[in-house]
Amino acid sequence: MAKIAKELQIQTDNKPGTLARAAGCIKEADVSIQGVSAWGDGGKSNLYVITENNTKAGESLRKGGFTFTEQEVVTCELPHQVGSLAECAQKISQAGVNIDHCYVTATGPKSLWVLATNNNQKAVGCCP
Numbered sequence: 700m701a702k703i704a705k706e707l708q709i710q711t712d713n714k715p716g717t718l719a720r721a722a723g724c725i726k727e728a729d730v731s732i733q734g735v736s737a738w739g740d741g742g743k744s745n746l747y748v749i750t751e752n753n754t755k756a757g758e759s760l761r762k763g764g765f766t767f768t769e770q771e772v773v774t775c776e777l778p779h780q781v782g783s784l785a786e787c788a789q790k791i792s793q794a795g796v797n798i799d800h801c802y803v804t805a806t807g808p809k810s811l812w813v814l815a816t817n818n819n820q821k822a823v824g825c826c827p
Contacts, residue, residue: 700775700776700827701773701774701775701776701822701823701824701825701826701827702773702774702823703772703773703774703819703820703823704725704749704771704772704773704813705769705770705771705772706747706748706769706770706772706813706815707746707747707748707749707750707756707757707760707767707768707769708745708746708747708767708768708769708770709721709745709746709747709748709760709765709766709767709816710721710743710744710745710746710766710767710808711744711746711765711766712742712743712744712760712826713740713741713742713743713744714744714809715740716736717746717762718737718744718753720763720826721746721748721760721763721764723728723733723751723763724756724759724760724763724765725748725750725756725760727759727763728752728755728756728758728759729755730752730755730759731750731806732739732748732749732750732753732754732809733749733750733751733774733811734748734749734774734802734804734809734813735747735802735804736742736800736802736813738752747802747813749772749774749811749813750767753769753803755768760796761795762782766769768772771815771819772813772814772815772819773812773813773814773815773819773822773823773826774811774812774813775787775812775813775814775826775827776809776810776811776812776827777803777809777810777811777812777826777827778809778810779805779806779807779808779809779810784803784810784812787800787812787825787827789803790824790825790826791814791816791825791826793821793825794818794821794825795818795821795822796816796817796818796821796825797816797817797821798814798815798816798822799814799815799816799817800814800815801813801814801815812826
């Protein structure tokens with residue numbers, strides 16, 4: 700089922716332990732992380748995080764010295780099988796929706812696709 704969600708977008712210094720520190724803050728808030736995309740860009744680290752409770756996670760991240768923004772994204776559960784991402788991405792493309800960024804986490808029979816688009820409402824209608 701696809702729905703609109705909020706993604707925490709953290710940009711901080713790119714150095715050893717950054718992800719561990721951010722994840723530790725979220726753990727201290729007793730909040731489960733549903734998905735993460737992280738990469739370095741020169742001297743900066745970018746962490747995009749989906750949690751079960753962004754309010755609690757955000758408070759803990761602030762206490763830990765992190766700043767972040769929130770962006771509206773679509774989360775979509777897909778079957779963890781060959782072609783499911785391709786099929787849903789094709790439907791979104793055919794609807795004229797552009798995907799700005801996305802990432803997928805998968806375990807067991809389901810995967811979670813997180814995507815930011817130029818029309819999230821329309822994208823929700825394209826996903827199962």
